[in-house]
Amino acid sequence: xxxxxxxxxxxxxxxxxxxxxxxxxxxxxxxxxxxxxxxxxxxxxxxxxxxxxxxxxxxxxxxxxxxxxxxxxxxxxxxxxxxxxxxxxxxxxxxxxxxxxxxxxxxxxxxxxxxxxxxxxxxxxxxxxxxxxxxxxxxxxxxxxxxxxxxxxxxxxxxxxxxxxxxxxxxxxxxxxxxxxxxxxxxxxxxxxxxxxxxxxxxxxxxxxxxxxxxxxxxxxxxxxxxxxxxxxxxxxxxxxxxxxxxxxxxxxxxxxxxxxxxxxxxxxxxxxxxxxxxxxxxxxxxxxxxxxxxxxxxxxxx
Numbered sequence: 001x002x003x004x005x006x007x008x009x010x011x012x013x014x015x016x017x018x019x020x021x022x023x024x025x026x027x028x029x030x031x032x033x034x035x036x037x038x039x040x041x042x043x044x045x046x047x048x049x050x051x052x053x054x055x056x057x058x059x060x061x062x063x064x065x066x067x068x069x070x071x072x073x074x075x076x077x078x079x080x081x082x083x084x085x086x087x088x089x090x091x092x093x094x095x096x097x098x099x100x101x102x103x104x105x106x107x108x109x110x111x112x113x114x115x116x117x118x119x120x121x122x123x124x125x126x127x128x129x130x131x132x133x134x135x136x137x138x139x140x141x142x143x144x145x146x147x148x149x150x151x152x153x154x155x156x157x158x159x160x161x162x163x164x165x166x167x168x169x170x171x172x173x174x175x176x177x178x179x180x181x182x183x184x185x186x187x188x189x190x191x192x193x194x195x196x197x198x199x200x201x202x203x204x205x206x207x208x209x210x211x212x213x214x215x216x217x218x219x220x221x222x223x224x225x226x227x228x229x230x231x232x233x234x235x236x237x238x239x240x241x242x243x244x245x246x247x248x249x250x251x252x253x254x255x256x257x258x259x260x261x262x263x264x265x266x267x268x269x270x271x272x273x274x275x276x277x278x279x280x281x282x283x284x285x286x287x288x289x290x291x292x293x294x295x296x297x298x299x300x301x302x303x
Contacts, residue, residue: 044070044135044152051103052089052133052152060093062148065120066137073129073155082112084125085156085216085240085290093137093148106214106242107156107291130157158240160266160288162204167268171199172284174268181234182220182286186227192282197270198257204264204289210296211246215258217289224270224282240290246297251276258289265289 041060045053048071078084085107090100102108114122124136136151159180167174172186209215218240220232233240243249245258253275257267269285276283 042135042137042150044133046071046133048131048133048154051087051101052154054089054091054150054152056093056096056150058094058096060137060148060150062093062137062139062150064139066135067124068135069128069132070135070152071131071133073132075130075157077127077129078112078125078155080112080126083109083158083239084112084117085109085158086125087154087156087293089152091150093150095147099149103293106293107216109158109216109239111239124153125155128155130155156291157264158290160202160204160264160290162202162262162264162266164202165200167199167201171197171268171270174201174286179234180218180288181232184220184222184227184284184286186222186224186284192224193270193272195272196253196256196275197268199268199270200265201268201286202264202266204262204266206263206265206289207292208260208262209245209258209289209292211255211259212244212297213292213294214242214244215263215289216240216242216291216293217287219285219287221283221285223280224284230277230280230283240288242293244294254285258287261289263289263292 042054042056044055087102087107088100089098089103091098110116112122112125117125120138124134128134132155134153134155136149136153138149138151140148170190172184172190175183175185177183218233220234221230222228223230232238243254246255248255250258251271253269253271256275257269261267265288267285267287267289269287271277271283271285273279273281
């Protein structure tokens, strides 16, 4: 059940085809070191909190795929099948035209499989860590008429991280599967809230969400009456979704509950019908805030 109006400002990153050939046969350590490609013809800024600056002299001839870690990440390495969340900029190596820039829209989410990401992107991201900035220099494929491409990927955390908070006794309880999927249990003896409830489950330390910005999140929602799932991004094929906050893209209870929360946080929102979904009655959502992009409506941004 898709109850939100999706913000569709961005383009799909899956259009990238990044193919790498790895063939090391009988080489000595010295020979392997000599084969490391020279990437000094492209410079990339290292501040991962802002959009990267990419500089190179065009036309740039790219004969093979080159992958360089500009900034090291930290945390669990990405493995096959993992959820991946990335910011990406793709620049034409000849014209320097920017074909993709997710910093102006929303991050791209995918499952790290060859079928979904493509062989090249899969190879580049396996083993990467959240916080990493990766430079790809990609030649055109043999059957393409296009020029080469310069791509910068920022790997974002795909799970919340922060101080856990014990919810109040008068609220539903939440447990989690190994993949992070929540299970919401509503005791029949609990009193049904008549007003919006916002309960922190994990306090993140990232940027604050402000009106006008786009937030990327996972969420799982059930009806209070019977615990029936009404919408979730934790189904097998689902991915995190992005919505603009404070502009009517979401029910008013989400706007109220998400504003000024920090990225990396996990929240429980209990929505009365008039601030959520009138046809569903009172609803309970667990929400993981994964990323925020765009400029706030207000001139002052709190970080």
